[in-house]
Amino acid sequence: MITTYKMTLEDFLSFQEDMIHHSTQHRKSRNLWLIFMNAPALLLGYLATMFVFPRPQSFSLFLLTVIGVGFLFALLLRPLLKDLYAPIVLRQIRRLVTKDYVSPTDVTLQFHDTYIEMHAVRGNISRTTQVPWTSILKVNEDETHRFLYYEEDEALIIPKAKDGVTEVEQTEIDRILETHLSTSINGRL
The missing domain is CATH 2.30.29 (PH-domain like)
Structure with a gap:
């Protein structure tokens, strides 16, 4: 036949999207992305603790609160960060490919x-x-x-x-x- x-x-981008969700290479990249993006989430938790919560009398309690809230932010934002990987990578691929795409x-x-x-x-x-x-x-x-x-x-x-x-x-x-x-x-x- x-x-x-x-x-x-659009056919090519559909293939790229499938690869993003199913390939080993992108699975490894997604894990690195999550590790890299946990640092700003920890920082966000740290800043929230510094400026929003009242400062306790004990420095060790303050330090424990800052670390705990930082890890809580990182843990809560993890699903969102994981879901953001595919659209960001697909947008980068689209931008690179549309420059060279002829017909x-x-x-x-x-x-x-x-x-x-x-x-x-x-x-x-x-x-x-x-x-x-x-x-x-x-x-x-x-x-x-x-x-x-x-x-x-x-x-x-x-x-x-x-x-x-x-x-x-x-x-x-x-x-x-x-x-x-x-x-x-x-x-x-």
Whole structure:
């Protein structure tokens, strides 16, 4: 089966968002982000203690209160800081990519019995990638795309609903993916 569509900047950003939420590299970066951002949260707790609460008679009690409130602020702000990582990184990627983005990429996917072939043409540059079904590591999806990862940070982006991909083609793509991925990956989806 052969299907053709145009991959836009939004398709690429959707893939980047999926990587932010599921890749090992971003999981490590998110943990470093949390460690780094706990310092301002501790400082905020310290400042709140210094200027809001009355100063106790004992310096050791004051010091214990400052440290306790600082850690409490860091602990309470942790979920917010964790949720802020993805939008900040996605905004940085969008800013970097939009400067260099020229035009949509014409993509042709050919599904064969042993591999998927992707032929992409962007301007004068043409690229062909063949990915054996057995080398697909995982499959992630969102509302509009499927991502067939064949490396940690490389994937084939298959739209679920896109101009140029008809509903009949989408049904056939679903059938082909279900056939090949359920037998070759055995539960690693």
